[in-house]
Amino acid sequence: MKSMTILYTIGDSLYVNLTNRCPCNCTFCVRHEKDSVCEGENLWLEREPSAEEVIEEFKKRNLEDYKEVVFCGYGEPLVRIDELIEVSKYIRSVSDIKIRVNSNGLADLVHGKNTAEMLKGWVDSISISLNAPSKEEYNEITKSQFGLKAFDGLLNFAKEAKKNIEDVQFSVVDCITEDQIERSRKISEELQIPLRVRKMIE
Template sequence: MNILYTIGDSLYVNLTNKCPCRCIFCIRDEKDEIEKSGSLWLEHEPSIDEIKEAFKNYNLSDYNEVVFCGYGEPLVRLDEVIEISKFIKEKSNVKVRVNTNGLSDLIHKKKTAILLKDNIDSISISLNAPNKEVYTKVTRPKYGEVSFEYMINFAKECKEYISEVAFSVVDEISQEEIEMSKVLANKLGIDLKVRNKN
């Protein structure tokens, strides 16, 4: 079971396979691994002890960052993300990032950005679309159209508590929608990265 995997000089943490979205471009619908990660489908959600044990096989000084990102939405396991982040920071000065769909407030039915304060250095939020209509069509969130507004509000709040906040879109949407997404991101004062699907 692959709890940790590496891509370049980043160490990734695969906490869960649960996700409230079914994005039309989701890579896990096509393959079981990313680069040479091995299968990212988990036999079970790893416990805190299992995650800490997995870290014993890696030297954190070898990496530029530790990233919570696997075959699921990491903030489904918000408490575990926070606890493992604290564990990492006790051992190293390595940067800690979360890649998220930004729906944590809907998942946990409370404000969650503030809980990441002092634990997360960087967060990348999947904007995926310039408005709720396209967003709902592309990400197919189980919470419906309200998801887009919650994601935007989560991003705004992250700016208050996390030093680096970025949006991302996948180049599966149209160029016009990408340009509209850039306008929205600029309006919110958040950098936008355009990701290749693969």
């Protein structure tokens, strides 16, 4: 059996690839074009690694070599929120390195409960993909399995994240229009959550 890429690096950040499952099928997603990011290793998993397997991979690394750990692979990491928390607890037991999650913000809809409060104390930072400024535009871009209720679910998650996580950001990808970016910025200002405009990965 060939080895799976559970941990990978981009710059001085260590990334965790927990799952390939995602409730969205975004039109701009890099997964449509390639098997990796930044010419790295194949991020398609043969199966989902257990929390214990992920922790074993961490034991092979020196966390002092990195500025942060980022839960972001070829799927939505909060689909596996219990495993993410278990791994974060291990990281916390050996290091005070910053722990960040890149998320589509739909975890409450996936699990049917308030998930942001579960992350309190284990996650330092979360980047939430806002993607669009309205539920219709969001649905068109993300093709979420939750349809039109996805956008409000995302905003509710973001509000709860702000109560439970120190650093919360929104992001949009620059493949949307300038008007959509500006309207997204208005939402971020209303919720007092900073907005980052990301370059689309070519």
